[in-house]
Amino acid sequence: MRIEAVALRYRYPRAASEALRGASVGAASGSSLAILGPNGCGKSTLLGALIGNIAPSSGRVLLGGRDLATLAPRAAARLVAFLPQFERMSFALSALEYALLGRAPRLGAFAQPAKADEDAAYRALEGAGAADLAGRRVNELSGGELQLVRIARCLAQDTPAIVMDEPTSMLDPAHARMVADAVRALAASGRTLVFSTHDAAFAAYAADEVSLMRGGSDQFRGPVAEALEAGRLASCFGVPFGAASAPSAFFR
Amino acid sequence: MPRSPDDLRARSGKVLLLALAGLALLAFCLLAGRYPRPGLLDPRLLSSDATARAIVLGSRLPRLAAALLLGAVMAAAGNAFQMVFGNPLVEPGFLGVSQGAALGAALALVAGARSEFVVAGSAFGFALAALAAAALLARAFPFGGWVLRLVLAGFAVSAFMSAGLALVKYAADPLRELPDIVYWTMGSLSGASWRRLGFAAIPALGSTAFLVAYRWRVTALSADEAVVRSLGARPALSRALVLAIASAGVAAAVAMAGAVSWIGLVVPHAARLMFGADARRSMPASIALGAYFAALCDTIARAAFPGELPLGAVTAVIGSAAFVALLARGKVPVAR
Known part of the structure; x- marks a missing residue:
């Protein structure tokens, strides 16, 4: 596009x-x-x-x-997905839960993400080279690891x-x-x-x-x-x- | 996706443990008291002793239900507030709702209201008015992000409502009205009844049901403004919706029970510690833990001493101790 x-x-x-x-x-x-x-x-x-x-x-x-x-x-x-320069992480979501947020534009307001969405988020972590971080908490990642997980969140958006x-x-x-x-x-x-x-x-x-x-x-x-x-x-x-x-x- | 069976087993184990502990707690709350003597009532008396039956089913049961509802609503709203503000240190009375309710109740008491429903209705109305005032004020500030403006507006409205409450107390009859006002602002469920519970239940349950249904969006709203927007949401609108509906539930609970603090601040932290930060799990966990916490505190308030204690004092003592313990052990993630 x-x-x-x-x-x-x-x-x-x-x-x-x-x-x-x-x-x-x-x-x-x-x-x-x-x-x-x-x-x-x-x-x-x-x-x-x-x-x-x-x-x-x-x-x-x-x-x-x-x-x-x-x-x-x-x-x-x-x-179009967006990766801002800075981002404050107030809560200790896991990297997978964070990447899953990228599915939001594809789900209704009251929907909960399905297994297919979790799979997509995990594939996005794989795509960003961060699959091994899936279970780690985002507030405990190094700056470099966090950047890969944030890119995975963009990838999960599938844009x-x-x-x-x-x-x-x-x-x-x-x-x-x-x-x-x-x-x-x-x-x-x-x-x-x-x-x-x-x-x-x-x-x-x-x-x-x-x-x-x-x-x-x-x-x-x-x-x-x-x-x-x-x-x-x-x-x-x-x-x-x-x-x-x-x-x-x-x-x- | 490789989600390990061990994780699922550990999570199911926690849920089962929580459910069993909850059942034991409910039984304890119903049986603890001062009839026929201080301690736990023998359950066999329920079939043989009509007074015991009347006390447990007619007085303790509605009071327990009110405590469960109060705790569930405050903790769900607290979790929602903390996530939507992206700040783990806010509590659901934050936007002036609690202070507004207290002023509303005090005004009704001074105006000579005899019906508890008039007092509760005035508290509910003033709580919503405080919320609306905070929102309007936040819109009027010509600087800063939406969250900062709302925080400042909440401070201002809370202070205004507190000042109003101080004036009403000053003007109140020290023998007839002031004790009622003071008692109300300390919070209590001693007057709980099915009728009174029914009055609060519709807004409280409606608010909580919304927060449960919307919980994954609440997680998404905890992200930064630019991220939330890039995910296709309208952050200001969605956050305002969550805060308004959560505050309506809080207003109903406060109107029922008086100003009971600390539940909404501390319980969500315990829920997130046990089940993780994602509101898909921390919201239901907050509701369960908040209900248990309020039930336990109210039972202590009712039965631990010969005289009734104010519920707000019990939740404050236990809640603040738990909060300090969590802070000292580094269990409350504070980014700034």
Whole structure:
């Protein structure tokens, strides 16, 4: 399913300036798009608009050609799953119970999840490489383990598209690499992946296309090799970019 | 999916144990008392002694039923409140409901209400008014997330209702009215009857039945706002629905029994410890444990000493001790 944002504009209530100033992005089925840009450039706001958390003041979000603004929340939740950057875990659900929450858009308000839903949640944990965590409590997991379980919650939602906000920003290299491999595998399975990051190495490893954002709009959109050219990154982030000498977990 | 048979066996074992302990507790609550002498009544007297039969069936049984209902409603509402607020330290009187009910009852008593139904009705009405005030106030605050605004509004409404209660107490006749008000605010089931129970049962049972049916959604609502929204729910609407219906049950229970605290705060923690956090299991477990807890506390209030103790004092003593024990052993997960 193609996911597309066209000329989005948005201003937070009581904010001095617009967070989105005509941002446009698009990602096709079976591909992953990295939205790259400095802190405060509007990445998270753009992702919020892509999943319907934020209603843009102008512009449109299209999910498979259907205008997101016309879809009921449950219908939208069957098309696109969302991984926020942070999440507070107030209660000690097991990883399986947590992943099971992803079945919510497919069940009626008073329904209890059936065996088939629990099976789907377990398969989602397997798909995220976290099946061995199924019985563990989410508040006892490490940051890396928790991220895999949260991705499993998105997978259990069984949507054609997944949007992830900074999925590797808090992770050590091993877990960052696991998440990056999961992103690639999901795109290879035909899903549409959109994720934000400010890590060019992660984007280079996991994305097919990159959108460079600055000041609430997209500066450049294209294949990874073109987008991650040093001069372009320098103008996007405002610091010089060069080839680093330290080894990275993101290599092909 | 590999769900180990050992897990299922352990869970069934706990349920069976809880059911057996519950039956033993119910029998104990019915037989404990001061007739014909302090201690447990011999069950054989029920067939031979008409007074014993009248006491057990006519007085202790409706009172036990009222205690079970009170505990079930408060604990179910407490579990729902804690999950929906994503905060294990809130209790169901949190949005001003308990204070509102107390003010309503006090006003009715000062206004000279003789009928217990007028007092209970006024308590119920004021509890719902407090809830509505908290919700309206929360909407008016121009900052913060929905949960923060509701918490602040709840504080404000509770404080307002407490101030109102203090004024009513100050103005009340110290000989005729003040003792009734004080007694009511300490909570008691000593006046329980089938009629009085019937008055509270419909909103209380309706509220609890809703929370049981909706319990998996309550688990989902414990997640962060952005997650709940991405799962296709309308978080503010769903949370408001759960809080309003849970509060209506609490209002009915408080109108029946007076201000009885601590059940809704501490019992859900015990339920989650035994059966896990998922409300699919912790909600029914809260209801069972809350009913048992209230029944035990009321039996202590009624039978442990020659004179009746206020139920609210008994639940507070046992509940706060249990809560401190849970906190000290690290059994209450607090994220901040």
